[in-house]
Amino acid sequence: MTSDRWIVTVLGLLLVTFIIWFFWLKREKGTRAATTSGGYQEAMILVKGGYTPDVIVVEHGKPVRLNFRREEVAVCSETVLFPDFGKSQLLPTGKTVAIEFLPDKPGEYEFSCQMGMLRGKLIVE
C-alpha cells in the first residue's frame, strides 16, 4: 500500500474510534432535581435540539415536577413523552410546561420526543 493509503486508513479508523467514543461511551452525570417548599422535586429542562439537562436524578416516592421550556419551532420536539409514566405533553414554543408524576420505584426511565430523536433519562434513586 502506498503511504497516502496508509494515512487515510489510519485516519479513518481513528475517526471511527472517535465516533464510538463520542456518541456511545459517554458517562452520564445527571442533574439532581431541587426539592421545593411544596414538596416537589423540580427541574427546569430546556428543549432546543435536545434536552438540557438530559439526565435528571430524583428520589423515589416524592412527586416530581419537570418544567419543560421549548425554544425552537422545529416540529420534532413538539411533544415530550414519558412512556413509563403514561405521560405525553405538547410543548408550545416559548412556554414553560410542567409535567408532574410520582415515581414510586427506583430505576432508569427514558423520556424522548415522539420520534425518539431527542432523548433524556430520569434516574430514580
Add this chain to the structure above:
Amino acid sequence: MTLERLNVPVKTVPSAERIRSIEAALAARDGVARTVVNPSLGSVVIDYDPARTRVGALVEAIRDLGLTPGVARVRLAVKGMTCASCVTAVERALIETPGVVSATVNPTSAQADIVYEPRVVEFEGLQRAIEASGYEAGEVPAASDEAIDGQERERNQEHRLLMHKFWFAAAISLPVMIFSYADLIPGLREWMPMGSAERRVVWALLGVFTLPVMLWSGSQFYTGMWAALKHRSANMHTLIASGITAAFLYSVVAVAFPQWFPKQALAEVFWDVSVVVVALVVLGMALEVKAKGRTSEAIKKLIRLQAKTARVLREDQELDVPVEEVLVDEEVLVRPGEKIPVDGVVIKGSSSVDESMITGESIPVEKHQGNEVIGATLNKTGSFTFRATKVGKDTALANIIRIVQDAQGSKAPIQRVVDQVAGYFVPTVMILAVLAFVAWYDVGPDPRIVYATIVLVTTLIIACPCALGLATPTSLTVGIGKAAESGVLIRSGDALQTAKRLKAIVLDKTGTITQGKPALTDVVPSASFREDEVLILAASLERSSEHPLAEAIVKGAGERGVALTEAEGFTAIPGHGVSGRVDGRDVMLGNATLMKARGVDISSLSADWEHLAEAGKTPMYLACDGTAAGLVAVADIVKPDSMSGIEALRKMGLEVIMLTGDNRRTAEAIGRELGIDRVLSEVLPQDKAHEVQKLQLEGKIVAMVGDGINDAPALAQANVGMAIGTGTDVAIEASDVTLITGSLKGVVTAMEISRATMRNVYQNLFGAFIYNTLGIPLAMGLLYPYFGLLLSPLIAAAAMAFSSVTVITNANRLRYYQPQGGRV
C-alpha cells in the same frame, strides 16, 4: 352605611350544626352585618359593608371554613397595555370590582386571568371594569382552541420558512448545475475547458453562491447538529450537515489548490451536491410539516366541537354566558338547532339529540326528563332545560380530548424496539460512511479520491432515521383519532397493539350483550282469559309497585297500547309477589310458592312456565279471583345489534365467550341463539376476573368487555379491557378501551381500527427498514464490484427527502379508513 348583598354558591351543602357555626364565624368578621347559609339553594348570603370588607376576602373566608365557593375563572385579552404600571392599573380595577376574587394580568400575553363569582358580576361587568380603567378588553379564544391554533400557526410559519429556503436553494441550484456539468454542454465546454482560468473563476463564483444556500437554507442542519453534539448525540441533521460539508470542502480544495491533486481531472467540484441536497431535503421537511399537521386532524375536530356560549337561568332570567362560566347545578336552556354546552340531566321538556359527534351513533337519541345529555352534542327538534352536572374539565368531551391526546402520545411496544435501534442508528451510519470512504480510497478504481468522496457523501445522505422514527407514532396518532371519531376511545398504543393479537373475547352478558334492564317479553293467557286482559290486570296491579320487574311490565303494557286502570289495596309480599284489587277482582302476581300458598291451581300453566324459564326469562303467575289467569314474563332483552356484532367478531377469527351469572341451561340457550362459541355460566360477580385468568392460562390473549364498575377487576385482568360507556362517564380507569356507544358494534370498530392501524405501522416500519437496509449498502457501493452500480448523491437526497414524507402520507391514509362497524 349602605350594605351590599353577596350571594356565593357553594358546592357541598354543610350539615345543620355546621351551618350555625359557619354563620357565626362569618358574622363575626369585620364589615359583615348578617350571614345566612341557605342549604336548599346551596348558597351563602352575606350582607356586608363594602367600605370595610371586600368580596374576595369574604370568599376566602368561606373557603377557609371548609366550603368550596362556586367561582368561575375566565381569561380576557387586554389591549393597549404598554407598560408595567398598566398591569397594576388593570389588576386594581378588576380586584375592586365586586365579585372578583382574584385577578392577575400577564403583560407578555396581554391577558387577564380572573377568578370571580358569576352570580355577582357578569362577564360584561368584567369587560366594563377593564374598559373603565382605560384599556380595551376582548375575548380570549378558549384555552384548547388557543393551543390548537397556536400549534397550527407554528406549523404554518415553519412551513413557510422552509418553502422560502427551498425556493432560494432551488434558484441557486439551476446555474450551479449548468456550470458544474459544463463539459456536457456544447459551447460552455469550449469556453471553459478543463484547466482554463475561466473555469477556475466560474467555479470559484459558484462556490460563493453555494455558501448562502448552505448557511441559510441549510442552517437548521447545522444548528440541529450542534445542539445534538452538545448532548453527544446525533440525528438526521448531523448526517445531512456532515454530508454537505464534506462535498463543499472537497470542492473548495479543488478550486483553491488544484495543484494538490495528482491529476487535473480530480480537481472536480461538488457544488451541485451541496445545493441540490439542501434543496431536496428542505422540501421534504416542508412537506413533512404539512403532512404531520394533518395527522392530528381528529383531535382538532374534537376540540372545535366545544360550544362557545350557554344560555343559563339565573334569578329567573335567561342569560347568555361563555361556556366556561356555567356552574354545576345551574339550569341551562337549549333551543332547537343549538349545541348542548355542558353535560347534564334534562329536567324539563324533551327533544331528539344528535350525539354522533361523541358516540359515533348516527341515529338521533330521544331525550326526556331524567335523561342524560352530553355537552357538544346537537339538539335537533325540541327545547328543553337541563341541570348541569359536569362542566369545564370534567365534561365528557374534555375527558375524551384528554384521553385521546394521552393515547396519541403513548408508545406501542413495538416503538420501544425502534427506539433502541434509533439510538445507535446515526453513529452507525457515520461509521459505515467512513469505512466506505477508506475502502474506496484504498482499493477502489481511479479517480479514487473522487469515488471515495461521493460514496461518503451519498451514504451520509441516504440514511433516513426520520422514516424509522416516524413510522409508529404517526400511524398511532391517526388511528387513535379515527377510533375516537367512531366513539371508541383507545387509551394507549399498548392496547392497540395487543388488540390486534387477541384470540378470545369475553362478553359480560348483562349490559353488554343485553340491555341490562328487564323488559316485558311474553304474555301467556290461560284458557278462559284473553291476552290483553292478563296484561291489563298485571300492569294495573304493578303500577303501584316500584320493583324493576313491575316497571318493565307497566312499560311493556304502555308500549302495547293497553289502557290501565287503578288498583286498590295493593300489598307487596316480599320474595313472592304482589296482590290487590283491580276492577273489583282479586288479583295476585307472583311465583309458584305464592300461588300454592293461596290455593291457586297452576298446573295448566306449568309447561309454559318451564319453557319460558328455559329461555332465560323470568315468568310470573297471574291469578284472578282464585284461578290461574296466565303468565307474564320479563327478560333482559338482547340489544338489537348484539347478534350482528358477535357474528362480526367471529368472522374476525375471535373465539367469542359469554360470561354470566345465569344458570347453565338458560345461559346456553341464549348462547346458542346468538351463535356464541363458549358460555361460562353461573359465574359469581367476584369470580369474573378469575374466569378471565383461567382463559389466559389456556394460552389465550383475552379481551374482556363489560361495564366499568362491577367488571373493573375482570377488565384489569384481561389483556385488553373494554368498558361499555355509560353516558357521560368516559374516563373509566380500569379499561384500555372505552366504548362510548355502549354497543357491541363499538367492540368491532375497536378491533377493526386496531388491526388497520397496526397494519399501517408494520407497513411503515417495513418500508423504512427496507429503505435503509437497501439504500445504505447501495450508497456505500457494495454493488459496484458486481454490477458497476453506484448511486448519485442527488438521487440519495431525493430518496431520503421523500421516504419520511411517504411514511406520513401512508399514515394519513388511515384517515379515510371506514370501519365496517359490524356490518356483515
